[in-house]
Amino acid sequence: MFFDKLEKTILPPTTVMNSSVTDVTDTAVASVSTLVARHRRNSEGLQIIDCVDGNKIITMNDPELYNVANSLQKKAAVQCLNEYAQKIHWKNIGDSAIDLGCGDGSVTVILKKYMPSNYKKLVACDISEKAVKYANEHHSDAATMFRVMDIQGDLPEEMNSAFHHVFSFYALHWIRNQEKAFRNIYNLLEEGGDCLLTFLGYTPIYSVYNVLAQCSKWKSWLKDVNTFISPYHDMQDPEKKVTQMMEEIGFRNIDVKVKEMLFVFDSVEAIKNTVKAIEPFHMPKDVYEEFIQDYYTAAQEIGVIEINNNNIGESSINCKYCLLVVCASK
Numbered sequence: 001m002f003f004d005k006l007e008k009t010i011l012p013p014t015t016v017m018n019s020s021v022t023d024v025t026d027t028a029v030a031s032v033s034t035l036v037a038r039h040r041r042n043s044e045g046l047q048i049i050d051c052v053d054g055n056k057i058i059t060m061n062d063p064e065l066y067n068v069a070n071s072l073q074k075k076a077a078v079q080c081l082n083e084y085a086q087k088i089h090w091k092n093i094g095d096s097a098i099d100l101g102c103g104d105g106s107v108t109v110i111l112k113k114y115m116p117s118n119y120k121k122l123v124a125c126d127i128s129e130k131a132v133k134y135a136n137e138h139h140s141d142a143a144t145m146f147r148v149m150d151i152q153g154d155l156p157e158e159m160n161s162a163f164h165h166v167f168s169f170y171a172l173h174w175i176r177n178q179e180k181a182f183r184n185i186y187n188l189l190e191e192g193g194d195c196l197l198t199f200l201g202y203t204p205i206y207s208v209y210n211v212l213a214q215c216s217k218w219k220s221w222l223k224d225v226n227t228f229i230s231p232y233h234d235m236q237d238p239e240k241k242v243t244q245m246m247e248e249i250g251f252r253n254i255d256v257k258v259k260e261m262l263f264v265f266d267s268v269e270a271i272k273n274t275v276k277a278i279e280p281f282h283m284p285k286d287v288y289e290e291f292i293q294d295y296y297t298a299a300q301e302i303g304v305i306e307i308n309n310n311n312i313g314e315s316s317i318n319c320k321y322c323l324l325v326v327c328a329s330k
């Protein structure tokens with residue numbers, strides 16, 4: 001049985017963990033002045049910052065990798081924008097917008113296509129300096145700029161009430177302090193402004209992490225697993241919870257929906273790359289290769305992915321998940 005094999009233990013070598021700790025003077029942390037943190041480098045896609053308040057921030061450490069493994073995120077952004085862009089109250093006289101947690105900037109580029117062509121300003125921000133640098137190098141122009149900013153930190157003064165629209169795609173589930181992030185979104189908006197936000201609810205990738213976290217083989221690597229799981233993954237009624245929080249903050253016209261999404265990966269390699277681009281466990285390459293094999297097998301055994309084989313030996317993989325889509329105004 002597959003799960004019996006997982007009783008063998010693979011321990012994270014202390015040397016790897018210790019050598020990856022740097023002190024608070026590191027540039028990525030220093031640029032986000034509200035954080036007093038120590039941070040650990042991930043050899044793969046992400047970087048984890050441990051804050052003094054005990055919260056962890058997951059940031060993008062490898063925008064190049066994300067850029068070639070984010071088809072799922074790009075497809076979902078297009079689907080949501082197709083459905084919701086006409087509900088946004090575009091001013092058509094020089095709209096200003098902000099995209100929170102923009103990562104490599106490829107979804108910001110998609111967003112631009114839905115904005116009136118005479119928009120005045122599009123600011124996209126991310127807590128990861130590397131992601132912002134990559135996005136600025138590849139996607140900035142006269143009206144579009146990328147900058148480092150923490151969605152759950154204190155907002156720069158000049159950003160208060162500075163935007164007609166706030167967008168965020170696939171980022172808010174990484175935020176531990178949801179209330180602060182939503183309050184910030186409210187404060188970024190001018191009176192009458194609106195927001196469109198998408199973030200993960202129930203997601204099979206997290207269920208697989210939970211299963212592997214209980215096996216002695218992966219337990220030590222996945223000990224912080226709860227930190228990386230969307231706060232809405234196991235929630236009974238996330239629509240109600242988000243609506244209540246937004247009402248208390250003062251939002252109006254709140255529309256929160258949980259959408260069941262299906263993404264079809266066209267190869268085993270494609271799903272493995274997607275998982276790798278958002279894998280937060282600091283695994284060195286050789287350990288990660290074994291992990292992803294077990295991940296894939298566990299995902300099949302617990303039924304969170306379905307494999308379709310055609311008669312010429314190719315497989316595609318169905319992956320279902322839930323996306324929270326929020327539209328509201330100030």
Ligand SMILES: C[S@@+](CC[C@H](N)C(=O)[O-])C[C@H]1O[C@@H](n2cnc3c(N)ncnc32)[C@H](O)[C@@H]1O
Nearest residue numbers: 059060101102103107126127150151169170171
């Ligand atoms: C999965 S990526 C999504 C990127 C892009 N929006 C997309 O749809 O492809 C999530 C991004 O949120 C960023 N992020 C995480 N915590 C953040 C925070 N506190 N403030 C700003 N960005 C944050 C990460 O660095 C990462 O780039």
